[in-house]
Amino acid sequence: MFDKVLIANRGEIALRVARTCREMGVRTVAVHSVADRDSAVVRLADEAVQIGPAAAKRSYLNAAAVLTAAELTGADAIHPGYGFLSESPDFADACRAAGVTLIGPPADVMAELGDKQSARTLMAKAGLPLLPGSLDPLEPDAAHALADQIGYPVIIKAAAGGGGRGMQVVRDSSAFPHAFQETRATARMLFGDSRVYLERYLEGARHVEVQVLCDGHGAGVHLGERDCSVQRRHQKLIEESPAPRLPDGLAERMGRSAVDGVLEAGYVGAGTVEFLVDAAGNYYFMEVNCRIQVEHPVTEMVTGIDLIAEQIRIAAGAPLGYTQDQISVRGAAIECRINAEDPTAEFAPAPGMVAEFTPPGGPFVRVDSHVHAGYQIPPHYDSLLAKVIVWAPDRDGALARMQRALAEFRISGARVETTRDFLREVLDHPRMRSATHSTALVDELLGKQDG
Known part of the structure; x- marks a missing residue:
């Protein structure tokens, strides 16, 4: 096991990693x-080590500064969280060269899966279904001809x-x-990197992802x-597990496909394989995220497995320990993401000083947040303030518990706007309650159309 882990991130995920490390006896x-x-x-x-000014490029994205901090403090591993350097093959290579373990997949695997085109090629080889589209980079004329052949809309x-x-939808x-x-x-x-690819765009699809864990022993x-x-501009707002109203057997088929795909790539650590599911129950590979996901708590709540602890154990060389x-x-x-954004202004960031921060509580309610009264929301980073996660024996109970929790949540301040009330509106939408919603739900609520 590691002696000391450097947390190369900020906000709620940095706090989340620190708490698990403390429970594991890791400094x-x-x-x-x-x-x-x-x-x-x-x-x-x-x-704690200060690594740069507020701008992320000169601090959290400054690989040299992060590695220097690891050397100065004697850290033998780095947890990158999500975002920033978490999916950088160059950073993974630099960690290896410096003799520090990056808690994540190997650099070559990260590079192959991080490139969406090579990932599609690899997953096709592993037998995962793909939407019609391109596997190789295309020039404008060839891309246009392929789009006409596939049929619109394309993305x-x-x-x-x-x-x-x-990404952009074309109709x-x-x-x-x-x-x-x-x-x-x-x-x-x-x-x-100007390379782009295209694929058929599914109207009314659901975005369903599978959490995987792979050790270094195959x-x-x-x-x-x-x-x-539930997304706005292809970014997630609400996540739930298990995915409701999937056809019988589909979840298990997707799970097996996800594991087959990442093992084909030689994956090690925690990762997520993302799929689109159409109205007929067909599923199609979309991408692999080579890191912990923002929404990992919902999986922890239904499985009882600490995903951060598993990441650390796997990186230290331990086998999974279960089948x-x-x-x-x-x-x-x-899970509902409470962002410092104004839904009435196309989700524009709304940084400001938090005057009141009273998170909800009660049975089976979890709040992951780094915010407190008096916190100045910085304009330099992602707008996520808190994640509210609830568990219940069934989905109806979880929806009711989330509505109660969000109603209790108090966060306010000068110029501070959040997504809390908008999320409550989404949760009350008939299509959300009946689990007949798709990725178009938020645009429908706002009277918009994708693209």
């Missing part, structure tokens, strides 16, 4: 920017993209040339699935 180092010098994880960790995606960014042939060039320019700006399991269909038939899913869990 922690929190790295932080100037803006986060008074953050909760800095107070909780055994040591153009950045090969190096992630987090819901670098007719005349709009394709401009959308293709615009997506390439966006991909170059966001990811330094064993892999899945921990059930999560429905992440697929020893994993069971009990009850239903739902």
